Structure formats: C-alpha cells, structure tokens
Amino acid sequence: MTAPLLSLTWTDDITGRQGFVVIDRLVRGVCSGGLRMRPGCTLEEVTGLARGMSMKEALHYDPDGRYVPLGGAKGGIDCDPRDPAAYGLLVRYLKAARPYVEGFWTTGEDLGLSQDLVDRAAAEAGLVSSIQAVYPLLDDEAAARRRLADAFAVEVDGIGLDELVGGCGVAESALTALDRAGVPYADTRVAVQGFGTMGGATARFLARAGLTVVAVADLKGTVVNPAGLDVEALLAARDAHGTVDRGALRPGDRELPGDAWLSTEAEVLVPAAVSYAIDTTNQRRVTARWIVEAANMPVLPEAEALLAARGVTVLPDVVVNSGTNAWWWWTLFGDIGPEADGAFAHTRRSMRALTELMLTRAEADGTTPRAAAHAIAADRHPVIAARFGQYR
CATH class of the missing domain: 3.40.50.10860 (Leucine Dehydrogenase, chain A, domain 1)
Structure with missing residues (x-):
C-alpha cells in the first residue's frame, strides 16, 4: 500500500x-x-x-x-x-x-x-x-450552502434526514444482496450492533422493507426478540448516544449480554458501531449468511477470510456505508435537492447500482465483494486523477 x-x-x-x-x-x-x-x-x-x-x-x-x-x-x-x-x-x-x-x-x-x-x-x-x-x-456557493442547510433541517418521522440517508444506503445494499440470492424479505432476520445514527436508521429501513429485526445491541447489552422487535419504539426511546431506555421494552423482549448479537439466529448481521468488532476468535459464533458493514472496518481481514471459507459474505464498508458522504456532496453540488423523497430515491438508486456492480465483479473475478470494490476503485482513481488533477 x-x-x-x-x-x-x-x-x-x-x-x-x-x-x-x-x-x-x-x-x-x-x-x-x-x-x-x-x-x-x-x-x-x-x-x-x-x-x-x-x-x-x-x-x-x-x-x-x-x-x-x-x-x-x-x-x-x-x-x-x-x-x-x-x-x-x-x-x-x-x-x-x-x-x-x-x-x-x-x-x-x-x-x-x-x-x-x-x-x-x-x-x-x-x-x-x-x-x-x-x-x-462550487458553481454557486450561496445556493449550495442554502440547499445543504435546508436538507439538514428536514425530519422524517422524528429523525433528521442527515441521520437517515446513511442507513437507507446500508439497507439498500443488504436488500440488493438478498434480491440477487432470491431470498424473500419476510423470511429474513436481522441483528444490529449499535443503535446510533447508522444502526438505528438501518434498522428502520430494513424493518419497513419487511425484514424482521430480532436483535439490537447498545452500550447496555443486547435486546432480543425472535418474533421481532418494535424498531420504532426503540428508536423513540434512544438517548443521544444510541442507548435504549429499557423501560420501552415489551414483555417478549429479553436482555442479553452485549456480544450476544454476534450469535443471534439471523440471516443478516449489521455491525454499526465500532471498528474491529469481529475478530478471528468471535467470528466462529457468527451463523448469519451476510455481514453488512455499516460501521467502518468492523471485520478484521483475517476474520473475513475465515468467514468467507465458511460461506459468510461480507458486504464491505467502502460500499455499504458510503451513502452518507455521497449525500452531502450530491446535495451540495446540486445533483439532488434538499427534499427527503429525492434524497432517498437517489440514494437507493445509486447504492443498488454500486452494490450490483461490486457483486457482479466479485462473481466474475472469483473474489470477495471487498476485493471487487477495491478493484473498481483502483480502476477509477487514475481516471479521476487524469481528469481533475491532484491540486487546484
């Protein structure tokens, strides 16, 4: 490197x-x-x-x-x-x-x-x-700054648009993988580690797509319900750091230790908190088919190799959680306006196309999705450098 x-x-x-x-x-x-x-x-x-x-x-x-x-x-x-x-x-x-x-x-x-x-x-x-x-x-700095400020002022069902777009992108990446595998949303269970900005928004979009969120982990531990958690109630009961007030739990919800999300019976795991959450030791506890990296670098490279050998697919952070950053610039440069509907539509369209491209490349090259994403980026870097240059 x-x-x-x-x-x-x-x-x-x-x-x-x-x-x-x-x-x-x-x-x-x-x-x-x-x-x-x-x-x-x-x-x-x-x-x-x-x-x-x-x-x-x-x-x-x-x-x-x-x-x-x-x-x-x-x-x-x-x-x-x-x-x-x-x-x-x-x-x-x-x-x-x-x-x-x-x-x-x-x-x-x-x-x-x-x-x-x-x-x-x-x-x-x-x-x-x-x-x-x-x-x-920027072509028009004043208009661009006004557009971004307007976007940050938008709320959707009590949560700011700026908090939601990233989770919308994570969810769309997961849904794209499910669609390619022919797996019905209604038969898919999800466990989420971290219930802050990214984890909470991802849980909302996956639940609204028809998946069942069965586990949510925060600083206090893991809340589980095999029949499905009430994601909206948990979102409403979060503090500023993504910790859920346990007074909002329903009778069927159970509290387990903080690392219980790893071994939860679910098809999709979404690590959305810290880096290095899945290592060579605890990866053995994972039974999910997909790990969707909402956090940055949550799966250690050595662990990812062991997971791949067991048939677990890791959808990498460089694609999965890139929607938040892209939304800032789509809005500021004027590719989209400040409205929520346009932001979600553009995010879904872009993230689905990028995830499809990555998974198609991985299949063609016989590599992991991460290796495919890195290869696509490596192809584009010299093109970008040739067109725009490194310095102003």
Missing part, C-alpha cells in the same frame, strides 16, 4: 491526549472524511479509514454528475466522547487543525460525534464551516 499524502499526530497540551489527521489523497486540492472520537483511537486506525474514504469517493464517481469526487481523509481523537473534557478537547483539536480544514480537508460527524457538536466546536475554533475547503469548487 502507498503511504498517505499527509499524516499528523497532535498532542493536547492540557490533557496529553492525542488526535490525528490523515490525508490519503487530494482531488482538485480537496479531500473528504469525517472526524471520530473514541477511546483508544490510533493513527493506524485513522490511516485505514482515510484510505477507505479515497475508495468511497472513487466508487461514487459519475462522469455525468455534478458531484466531483474528492480525495480521502480522516480525523480521530483518542477520548471517550462522554468524558466531561471531551468538548474542550474537540475545540482545541479543531483549532490546531484549522489550517487544514480551511485549506483542503472537509470533515463532519463520525463515530462518537454528532454534526451539531462538530459544527458548534468548529465555530468556536474560528472556522466558517467544517466543509469550507470545498466551497471554491
């Missing part, structure tokens, strides 16, 4: 905690990738995520679209987001990273951080916006 274009480690002078910025590549002088905060975050982790962002951007390249793919990047802070000192740390990190955000790194919410929190901290750090580096690439 090639080294990233830029790799930085920052040490906070007050707490001694570290933060990281990794720029994998630039397109027209700009790159894209969220900022996460979690205890134990490492430079190696952020480097892998930045490389993944380069692939996600390339995978959504449409020569006829207004959205021009950017380069890939990522930020990370080693801190528990629930720590009382976390917000001050976030502001100081953004002050230190301000030249990069102003010049070429567009960022936003990721694991442990909400977009509202990132926006508030960015303003306190003296930034115009966490995505201001992309503004010079």
